[in-house]
Structures are given as C-alpha cells and as structure tokens.
Amino acid sequence: MNMIFDQEMCTQCGICTEICPIGIIFQDAQNMPYVPDNMGYACTRCGNCEAFCPEGAISPLFKIEHSVPDDAVLPDITPEQLGLYMRKRRSIRNYKDTIVDRATIENILDIVRFAPSGVNNQPVHWLIVHDPEKVKDLTRLTIDWMREIVASDTPNPIKPVMQGLITAYENGKDPICRGAPHIAIAHAQEDNPMAYTDCIIALSWLELAAPAFGLGACWAGFLKMAATSYKPVIDELGLPEGHVVQYAMMFGYPKYDVCNIPGRLPSRTIWK
Structure with a gap:
C-alpha cells in the first residue's frame, strides 16, 4: 500500500476517514489523514478515498490504470433518460x-x-x-x-x-x-x-x-x-x-432495432 496524502492540497475535511470502508484512515493531531503502518496491509485498493476527496489530495499510486473524470464530457443524465x-x-x-x-x-x-x-x-x-x-x-x-x-x-x-x-x-x-x-x-x-x-x-x-x-x-x-x-x-x-x-x-450488432418496450410485472416489494 503506497497511499500519499498531499499536505498542501488537503483541507483536513475528514471525508476520507469516513468514506474508507475498511476504516484504516485516521487523522492526526493536526487533522491530517494518515494510515497507521500496521494497517496498510488491509487496504483493498477500492479507491474510495481518492474518488471522494474534493481536493484531489489523495494519490494511492496503486499502479492501476484509471481514467480522470472531465466535467466537459460528463453531462447530467436525467432519471427519465436513464430509465x-x-x-x-x-x-x-x-x-x-x-x-x-x-x-x-x-x-x-x-x-x-x-x-x-x-x-x-x-x-x-x-x-x-x-x-x-x-x-x-x-x-x-x-x-x-x-x-x-x-x-x-x-x-x-x-x-x-x-x-x-x-x-x-x-x-x-x-x-x-x-x-x-x-x-x-x-x-x-x-x-x-x-x-x-x-x-x-x-x-x-x-x-x-x-x-x-x-x-x-x-x-x-x-x-x-x-x-x-x-x-x-x-x-x-x-x-x-x-x-x-x-x-x-x-x-x-443486432439484426433488428428495438421499437417498443414490452410490459413487465409490477415490482413485488415488502416494506418494513
């Protein structure tokens, strides 16, 4: 595990400590995030800390290729469009x-x-x-x-x-x-x-x-x-x-185009 927290970019917001699913990111006396030496092995490389850091201050450096979101190519998709x-x-x-x-x-x-x-x-x-x-x-x-x-x-x-x-x-x-x-x-x-x-x-x-x-x-x-x-x-x-x-x-490639949406049974849901 080779996680880096950029001290100049970090605003000590604490989001990474809350978002880590394994709970191995802590904050020191100055509220800077860190991972204890004896806990690094538990990191699953999920990238949650990197994904949710609003300042982009976390660089896991996992040597795994990833893409960087670009707001210019991420238009909002409405629920109706997605549905x-x-x-x-x-x-x-x-x-x-x-x-x-x-x-x-x-x-x-x-x-x-x-x-x-x-x-x-x-x-x-x-x-x-x-x-x-x-x-x-x-x-x-x-x-x-x-x-x-x-x-x-x-x-x-x-x-x-x-x-x-x-x-x-x-x-x-x-x-x-x-x-x-x-x-x-x-x-x-x-x-x-x-x-x-x-x-x-x-x-x-x-x-x-x-x-x-x-x-x-x-x-x-x-x-x-x-x-x-x-x-x-x-x-x-x-x-x-x-x-x-x-x-x-x-x-x-489909031979025919989808022209209609067939019906389905209603959702069968139990609420408690």
Whole structure:
C-alpha cells in the first residue's frame, strides 16, 4: 500500500476517514489523514478515498490504470433518460454478420472493469472469442455434449429440451449462440468463492453498456453449462490453469432495432 496524502492540497475535511470502508484512515493531531503502518496491509485498493476527496489530495499510486473524470464530457443524465435506456435493454438473439472491431470491445471492457466486486477483489478475467468460426465450433461442441446427454442415462435439468435444440441445429439453425459473431467468457480462479457473483455483475455491466456502442448481447446459458462439464468445450476454450468459466455471453450488432418496450410485472416489494 503506497497511499500519499498531499499536505498542501488537503483541507483536513475528514471525508476520507469516513468514506474508507475498511476504516484504516485516521487523522492526526493536526487533522491530517494518515494510515497507521500496521494497517496498510488491509487496504483493498477500492479507491474510495481518492474518488471522494474534493481536493484531489489523495494519490494511492496503486499502479492501476484509471481514467480522470472531465466535467466537459460528463453531462447530467436525467432519471427519465436513464430509465428509458435501461428499459430498452433486450436479450438479442438475431445478429448481423458484421464483425465488431477489437477497439470497440476493448472500450466496453474498459468500462466494465469498474464493475463492483467483493472486497474489491477484481477476480474477473475475459476470454473474447472474436473469430465467428470459433463461435460456430463452440456451438457444434455444445450440441455434441447434448447428444451425449440425450443418449445416456445422465440426468440433466434441461434434458427434456435438448432433442429439440439438436434437431434445430441439424436443420441449419444455431440454438446455442444464435448466430452471434462473438462470445465473451468471464472466467476466474476456481477456488474464489465470490468469483461467480462478481463475474455475473461484470457481464451485466457488459450487456447494459453494449447498446451505447450499437451492440446487443444475450446470456449464453447452454454454452456455459457445456463449458463447465464437457471436456471438448473446456479444451477448446483453453483457459489458464485453475480457471473455470463463470458465465458466457453472446454479442454483436443486432439484426433488428428495438421499437417498443414490452410490459413487465409490477415490482413485488415488502416494506418494513
């Protein structure tokens, strides 16, 4: 931990001492913030102190690349605008053949890396299957997995629908990746108990950010199931040692525009 408090810029407001989620920032006799030597190890590098310092007097120096907000490019978003944007989010299952360039995907992931994670552990790693032919390979292997399940006595919660998916594939359809040109695989260390939740949060951010770039996405549940149990799919992905697939998402340019917002059940809320 290499946190620096700029004594000339600091106004001794005390916000950093209140905002630190671990409670390791204190104020000395002159109200200057400091971290005791025996507490620095507990810092999670969440950056709260840096983010909420009104004077910009805190420099954690974590050697982690970060962006600096610019008021000129941060217009206010009204609740109505945000609500409309989020309500128009749809699971996209029909895609154009157009390839999404790597720079666009990297820009989305640059946003997604700021998604919250437990104790700021940031366990999420990405595998982007960018080659559409490799996406087709994953579809084929997932269908092979289903064929083996159908032909065996192995129980599986989606076994009743597998034959229909196999038939659709044999008739030229892609019921697994829906013809998407790309797949995003969120993976992490197998022994990290918080990794699954953190990966789901990160993928949710990816799906929500995608329409701002003209893209659409959909959760690839069938592929995820095959990727966690079927060795040919696991081998095809070739994740680092000790890493497992937490979840998968297909994405690309939507073939059709979202024109309307379908209804949903009202919020079911208990107030106490």
